[in-house]
Amino acid sequence: MDHAASAGEGIIEVRDVHTRFGRAVVHDGVSLAVRRGEIFAVAGASGCGKSTLLREMVLLHRPDAGTIRVLGTDLRGVGEDQALALRRRIGVMFERGALFSSLTVAENVALPLREHTRLGDRLITELAALKIALAGLPGEAATKYPSELSGGMRKRAALARALALDPELLFLDEPTAGLDPLGASGFDELVLRLRERLGLTVLVITHDLDFLWRVAARVAFLVAGRVVGIGAMNELSGLDDPLVREYFRGPRGRAAKENRWTPA
Amino acid sequence: MDGSSQLCADVRIEAGTVRCVGTWTTRNLDRADRRLHQIAWPAGPEVVVDAREVASLDLAGAWVLRGAVQALEGGDRRVELRLRPEHAALLRMVDAPELGAAANAGATSRTLLFRIGAWVFETGREIVGVLAFLGSNVLVAVRALRRPSLVRGRAVLHHVQSVGFEALPIVGMLTFLVGVVVAYLGAGPLRRYGANIFVVDLVGIAMLREFAPLFTAIIVAGRSAAAFAAELGTMKVTEEVDALRTLGISPEALLVLPKILALAIALPLLTVYADAVGVLGGMVAARGELGVGWSEFLDRFEKAIHLQVYLVGVGKAAFFASIIGVIGCYQGFQVSGDAESVGRRTTVAVVQSIVLVILADALLSVVFNVLGI
Numbered sequence: 102m103d104h105a106a107s108a109g110e111g112i113i114e115v116r117d118v119h120t121r122f123g124r125a126v127v128h129d130g131v132s133l134a135v136r137r138g139e140i141f142a143v144a145g146a147s148g149c150g151k152s153t154l155l156r157e158m159v160l161l162h163r164p165d166a167g168t169i170r171v172l173g174t175d176l177r178g179v180g181e182d183q184a185l186a187l188r189r190r191i192g193v194m195f196e197r198g199a200l201f202s203s204l205t206v207a208e209n210v211a212l213p214l215r216e217h218t219r220l221g222d223r224l225i226t227e228l229a230a231l232k233i234a235l236a237g238l239p240g241e242a243a244t245k246y247p248s249e250l251s252g253g254m255r256k257r258a259a260l261a262r263a264l265a266l267d268p269e270l271l272f273l274d275e276p277t278a279g280l281d282p283l284g285a286s287g288f289d290e291l292v293l294r295l296r297e298r299l300g301l302t303v304l305v306i307t308h309d310l311d312f313l314w315r316v317a318a319r320v321a322f323l324v325a326g327r328v329v330g331i332g333a334m335n336e337l338s339g340l341d342d343p344l345v346r347e348y349f350r351g352p353r354g355r356a357a358k359e360n361r362w363t364p365a
Numbered sequence: 366m367d368g369s370s371q372l373c374a375d376v377r378i379e380a381g382t383v384r385c386v387g388t389w390t391t392r393n394l395d396r397a398d399r400r401l402h403q404i405a406w407p408a409g410p411e412v413v414v415d416a417r418e419v420a421s422l423d424l425a426g427a428w429v430l431r432g433a434v435q436a437l438e439g440g441d442r443r444v445e446l447r448l449r450p451e452h453a454a455l456l457r458m459v460d461a462p463e464l465g466a467a468a469n470a471g472a473t474s475r476t477l478l479f480r481i482g483a484w485v486f487e488t489g490r491e492i493v494g495v496l497a498f499l500g501s502n503v504l505v506a507v508r509a510l511r512r513p514s515l516v517r518g519r520a521v522l523h524h525v526q527s528v529g530f531e532a533l534p535i536v537g538m539l540t541f542l543v544g545v546v547v548a549y550l551g552a553g554p555l556r557r558y559g560a561n562i563f564v565v566d567l568v569g570i571a572m573l574r575e576f577a578p579l580f581t582a583i584i585v586a587g588r589s590a591a592a593f594a595a596e597l598g599t600m601k602v603t604e605e606v607d608a609l610r611t612l613g614i615s616p617e618a619l620l621v622l623p624k625i626l627a628l629a630i631a632l633p634l635l636t637v638y639a640d641a642v643g644v645l646g647g648m649v650a651a652r653g654e655l656g657v658g659w660s661e662f663l664d665r666f667e668k669a670i671h672l673q674v675y676l677v678g679v680g681k682a683a684f685f686a687s688i689i690g691v692i693g694c695y696q697g698f699q700v701s702g703d704a705e706s707v708g709r710r711t712t713v714a715v716v717q718s719i720v721l722v723i724l725a726d727a728l729l730s731v732v733f734n735v736l737g738i
Contacts, residue, residue, distance in 0.1 A: 189392065202703035219395040228391075228425050231459065235424070248702030267391045267423035298458050299424065
């Protein structure tokens, strides 16, 4: 199963997905493919169905029609055991962190290791500290509770937990939302470094233009439940779709483009 | 090599060489980790650690491998680590970070004395906190007396409905049953002395003076202290309380005062209702068990039960109302940070208000006894 998704083949394949909540159509035929080892972003205005798409990819929501394959597994007919096996191979970081508030940061990170491996206590503690350091948190953050952390630190702690099981595929939901510019650009570099060193595939839901320009290899742009363009930012920003143009060539879009090669 | 050893990470010592084989990833590391703790390292000043047969390596695997190399180097050996080129980057990565040993520090055990001290300190702070909260609310109430427009009439009515009106069925059912039980309890001894009619005194005084106010207050504490704490706590978490302050609106005036006022109105009214229903329960039981008829019962009731008994009960209800309101709102405001503390504070609000209501009831009984009421 580990080798079901060979190189070249998409590590995530979304084909013609339709989703409705009651009468509201969220996805109206979404298709995209993510290649192994790339940082792929899904962008679009609020309410265009980005987050729902992520929830569908990580088995939290079932689309009404269409197929989604993640790491070679078709999510449609997936059973309990298969879903568990898949979940151990992916890491998810939620927008507001979703850290367990009754556990310290170190305990949060150690939880998946305790549940899913038979490693010794000492090694689990070391690995948790390693992941916390990897996410760029100071050592003393490990014993703190989530409510004692700042917003930026909470995001890094959530990233450390997502990395706990050394996943092949990492999902980030709005990783830079609510961070100050310095924190956001620090997070950009962290994601780039992780991909480079760990060979991760990263799927990011974001509307942060700086992140799109600096970090994402390819971007899918969603408008009203449809993909209106997929490609590198240079190609996307050249598209003639009026909505895309407005999004990328507004004052903020232009500034983000100009700043992309001067990391802070 | 069988299939399982290919999957699991493992260590073998062959001709002075430490050979690492298998899949060195988080899920498959447990055997290698255990083995590395008990292994007899090869003797000699130079050791070769050959990790070229490691099929795949992740961060956790690199960490364990690094640990093995460090253990060997600790024994004054020169270690030569042979790696696949694609794994070298991972090993460099785990070599770099300064890991806080802090991860272990959370588990320090506390002595009994420390915990007693902490408990006393916490309890003391809580008492001071409640008193301070009470004080600030009295100030708001005094200001509201001078400027009645500060009192939000609509909010008060809304809370009277949810605290009082919506509690009618449960309060009615419970106090009716308490009335029945009291009459049944008295029935045995009273019949033995042929004093059947005194069941009226028993039911009347027990219900009006003690049980109706106490049971109603306990039910309302369970319902409303919890509701107040949860409502205010949620608003605290979502920063709505802070938003009110920045808008120049006193959260005490807008959120707390209407709740306490509503309780002070609703709880005495509920108690009057509970009096009536409880006595009705006593009447039903007295008729069935002791043969005291409706009119006989009411006739005796008028003579035996003084207005004072009724007023003491209703007065106690007003006092209980302020306890429940203050504790519920205070615990709501004590919520900090996360959603978990909303649940904790809600529980504390219910337990504290019930305990305090019963304590106050006992205290008042003594006071009334001394005063001869």
